[in-house]
Amino acid sequence: MKLSARNILKGKVKQIKVGAVNTEVTLKLASGVEVVSIITKESAENLGLAKGKEAYAVIKASSVMIAVD
Amino acid sequence: MNQAVLEARQLSMVLGERQVLQIPSFQVLPGETLVIMGPNGSGKTTLLLCLALLLKPTAGSLAYHGTTVKDAAAELQLRRRFAVVFQEPLLLDTTVLKNVTMGLHLRGIDSQEAKQRAMEWLGRFGIAALAEQSARTLSGGEAQRASLARALALQPEVLFMDEPFANLDAPTRQALIEDFERILRETKVTTVMVTHDRNEALTLANRVAVLIEGNLRQIGLPHEVFASPTDEGVAGFVGVENVLPGVVSAQSKGIATVTVENQKIDAVSELPAGSRVTVCLHPEDVTLAQPAVEATTSSARNHLTGTVIKVFPIGSQVRITIDCGFPLIALITRRSFEEMGLVTGQNIVASFKASSIYLIPHR
Amino acid sequence: MDLIVEGIIQAFVLLVHGDPEVMRVAALSLGISLAATVISLFIGVTLGTAIGLTRFYGRRFLVSLINTGMGAPPVVVGLIVTIMLWRNGPLGVLHILYTPYAMVIAQCVISLPIITGFTMASIQQVNPKLRLQILALGASHGQLLWLLLRETRLPLLSAVMAGFGAIISEVGASMMVGGNITGQTRVLTTAIVMETGKGDFGLAFALSLILMALVYLVNLVLTLIQQRSRPR
Numbered sequence: 001m002k003l004s005a006r007n008i009l010k011g012k013v014k015q016i017k018v019g020a021v022n023t024e025v026t027l028k029l030a031s032g033v034e035v036v037s038i039i040t041k042e043s044a045e046n047l048g049l050a051k052g053k054e055a056y057a058v059i060k061a062s063s064v065m066i067a068v069d
Numbered sequence: 070m071n072q073a074v075l076e077a078r079q080l081s082m083v084l085g086e087r088q089v090l091q092i093p094s095f096q097v098l099p100g101e102t103l104v105i106m107g108p109n110g111s112g113k114t115t116l117l118l119c120l121a122l123l124l125k126p127t128a129g130s131l132a133y134h135g136t137t138v139k140d141a142a143a144e145l146q147l148r149r150r151f152a153v154v155f156q157e158p159l160l161l162d163t164t165v166l167k168n169v170t171m172g173l174h175l176r177g178i179d180s181q182e183a184k185q186r187a188m189e190w191l192g193r194f195g196i197a198a199l200a201e202q203s204a205r206t207l208s209g210g211e212a213q214r215a216s217l218a219r220a221l222a223l224q225p226e227v228l229f230m231d232e233p234f235a236n237l238d239a240p241t242r243q244a245l246i247e248d249f250e251r252i253l254r255e256t257k258v259t260t261v262m263v264t265h266d267r268n269e270a271l272t273l274a275n276r277v278a279v280l281i282e283g284n285l286r287q288i289g290l291p292h293e294v295f296a297s298p299t300d301e302g303v304a305g306f307v308g309v310e311n312v313l314p315g316v317v318s319a320q321s322k323g324i325a326t327v328t329v330e331n332q333k334i335d336a337v338s339e340l341p342a343g344s345r346v347t348v349c350l351h352p353e354d355v356t357l358a359q360p361a362v363e364a365t366t367s368s369a370r371n372h373l374t375g376t377v378i379k380v381f382p383i384g385s386q387v388r389i390t391i392d393c394g395f396p397l398i399a400l401i402t403r404r405s406f407e408e409m410g411l412v413t414g415q416n417i418v419a420s421f422k423a424s425s426i427y428l429i430p431h432r
Numbered sequence: 433m434d435l436i437v438e439g440i441i442q443a444f445v446l447l448v449h450g451d452p453e454v455m456r457v458a459a460l461s462l463g464i465s466l467a468a469t470v471i472s473l474f475i476g477v478t479l480g481t482a483i484g485l486t487r488f489y490g491r492r493f494l495v496s497l498i499n500t501g502m503g504a505p506p507v508v509v510g511l512i513v514t515i516m517l518w519r520n521g522p523l524g525v526l527h528i529l530y531t532p533y534a535m536v537i538a539q540c541v542i543s544l545p546i547i548t549g550f551t552m553a554s555i556q557q558v559n560p561k562l563r564l565q566i567l568a569l570g571a572s573h574g575q576l577l578w579l580l581l582r583e584t585r586l587p588l589l590s591a592v593m594a595g596f597g598a599i600i601s602e603v604g605a606s607m608m609v610g611g612n613i614t615g616q617t618r619v620l621t622t623a624i625v626m627e628t629g630k631g632d633f634g635l636a637f638a639l640s641l642i643l644m645a646l647v648y649l650v651n652l653v654l655t656l657i658q659q660r661s662r663p664r
Contacts (some may be wrong), residue, residue, distance in 0.1 A: 040368075
C-alpha cells in the first residue's frame with residue numbers, strides 16, 4: 001500500500017469531454033460500473049489519457065457518500 | 070496603533086442565573102472589518118447589541134474614542150452615528166424609499182438630501198427600481214438589500230451586522246456578499262459583523278474574534294485564528310483547516326499557481342498573477358503517498374514533499390501534520406495510516422487536486 | 433311583513449322630512465359615542481402600549497382583567513357608574529348622573545378595555561427586534577413609540593371600530609346612567625327600546641335603520657382610512 005486513498009479502482013477510459021479548464025473523464029470499471037472524474041485539462045494531457053486506455057480512479061474514503069433507496 | 074473607535078471594558082451580562090457574557094476588553098479599530106464568530110448561544114449577538122448601545126450590559130462601560138459613554142443623551146447621539154443590520158430585514162410597513170430615508174430623517178437630514186442619498190444607495194445595491202414599492206412585497210434577498218442600503222445611507226461611523234446573510238438561499242447570499250464586499254472595499258466603513266459562517270469570515274474579515282460561552286477566546290488575523298487556534302474550543306468551532314497566505318505567481322488558462330513559502334500550489338482560479346490570496350484546503354482532500362510513487366501517474370496537480378511532524382488520531386481518522394515549508398494538515402483513515410506505517414520524521418508526498426483549493430483574494 | 437315595509441317607509445319619511453326629534457336623538461347618539469371613543473382611544477392606546485412593551489409584577493393579572501373587561505356586560509358597567517355618580521356616591525358631587533356626560537363616562541368604561549386590549553395585542557405582535565432596529569436608526573424613545581404605533585395603525589383602526597361599534601349599539605348602561613330623558617339623554621338605542629315597548633314598531637324600526645346606517649357610515653370612513661394607508 002503506497003497511497004493513503006482507500007479506493008483505487010481499475011478501469012478503461014470510455015469517454016473524454018474536454019472543457020475550457022477541466023476535462024471530464026468517464027472510466028468503465030471491470031464490473032461495468034462507470035465512474036466520472038473531473039480533472040484539469042493539463043492533467044489529462046500529462047497522463048496521456050485516451051479512449052480505451054487503462055487508468056485508475058482514486059477516491060478517498062471520506063469523499064464517498066452513501067445513500068439508500 | 071490606532072486608537073479604538075469603540076472599546077468595551079469589563080463587559081458582563083447576566084440573565085437570571087446565567088453569565089451570558091464576560092469580556093474584560095474588546096476594541097473596534099477604525100476602518101477594520103471585525104468578524105465575531107462563535108457557536109449558537111455563545112453571546113455573540115449580545116456582545117454586538119451591547120456595542121451598538123441597544124442592550125444595557127449588567128456591568129461594564131463603553132468608551133467612544135476614549136471617552137466613556139455616560140448618559141442616555143450621549144447614547145442617543147452615539148446611536149445616531151451607528152447603523153445596525155439584523156438577520157431579518159426588519160423593514161417598516163411603508164415604501165422601500167421611505168424605509169431608507171427614515172433613519173436619515175431621525176438624524177435630522179433634510180428631505181431633499183435624504184431622498185438623494187437613499188436613491189444612491191438603493192442603486193448601489195441594485196434595487197433602485199423598487200423604491201416606490203411597498204417593503205412588504207419584496208423577496209428575502211431584495212428586503213435584505215433594502216436593509217443594507219438603509220444602514221449604509223446613514224454613512225455610519227460604525228456598521229454593526231448580526232448574521233446579515235444567514236437567512237438567504239445560497240445563490241442570493243453569494244451575490245449579496247460579493248456586492249457587500251465591494252462596498253466595504255469602497256467605503257472602508259468600520260464594520261462589526263456576527264456570523265457563524267467561516268467562508269463569510271474569511272471573505273470579509275480583517276480580524277476575527279471567537280466567542281465561546283460568553284468568553285472571548287481568541288482575536289486576531291483570520292489566518293492566525295483559523296490556522297492556529299489558541300485552544301481546543303476555538304479549534305473545534307473553526308474546524309481544522311489548511312489556511313495559508315500566498316501570492317499568485319502565474320496564471321494560465323484558468324489555473325493559478327500560488328507561491329506559499331517556497332512551494333508552488335496549482336488552483337483552479339481566474340485570479341491574475343500578483344494577487345495576494347489566502348489558500349484554503351480541507352484536510353479531507355489531501356491524499357498521502359510514499360515518495361516512491363511517481364507524481365506524474367496521478368491526475369492531481371499538486372504533489373508536495375514533506376516530513377510528517379505530528380500524528381493525531383480523531384475517531385476512525387488520523388490527522389497528520391506535514392512540514393512542507395509550511396504546516397499542511399491531512400486527514401486519512403486509521404486503516405490507511407496503519408497500512409502505510411506512517412511515523413513522525415518520515416518523508417511523504419501530499420497530493421491534492423487543483424479544484425480542491427479555495428482561493429480568497431485579499432482586499 | 434307589513435311592519436317591516438311600514439318601518440322602512442316611516443324611516444324614509446322621518447329622514448326626508450328631517451324630523452327634529454329624530455335628528456337630535458341620532459346626533460346625540462353619534463356625539464356621545466364618538467366622544468367616548470376618542471377619550472378611550474387616548475387612554476387605551478397609552479395603556480395598551482405601556483402594558484404591551486413592559487414587563488412588571490402582576491402584569492398577567494392586569495392583562496386578564498383587561499381581557500375580561502373586553503366582554504364586560506354594559507348593564508354591570510351602567511350599575512357601577514350609577515353607584516359612583518349617585519348623589520351620595522364617591523363622585524356624586526359632580527352632579528352629572530342622567531346627563532350626557534355620565535353616558536360618555538359609562539361608554540368610555542365599556543370601550544376602554546376593548547381599545548386597550550387591541551392595542552396591547554397589536555403592539556406585542558410587532559417583532560421585538562423591530563424596536564431595536566428603530567432605535568438603531570437613531571430614534572429617541574418618543575420617536576420609537578410613535579413609529580411603533582404607526583406600524584400597528586391597521587390593527588389600531590380595527591380597535592377603534594370595535595370600540596365604537598360596542599358603545600353606539602349599547603343600551604343598558606345608557607339607559608341606566610342617562611335615563612332616556614326626552615331632549616336630553618335620549619339616544620337611538622334607548623329610543624328604540626322605548627318605542628318597541630310602546631308598540632310603535634314602525635318608529636322603532638325606523639330608528640334601528642338610522643342606527644345601522646350610522647354604524648355603517650362611521651365604519652366605512654375608518655375602513656377607507658385603513659385601506660388607503662397601505663402602500664401599493
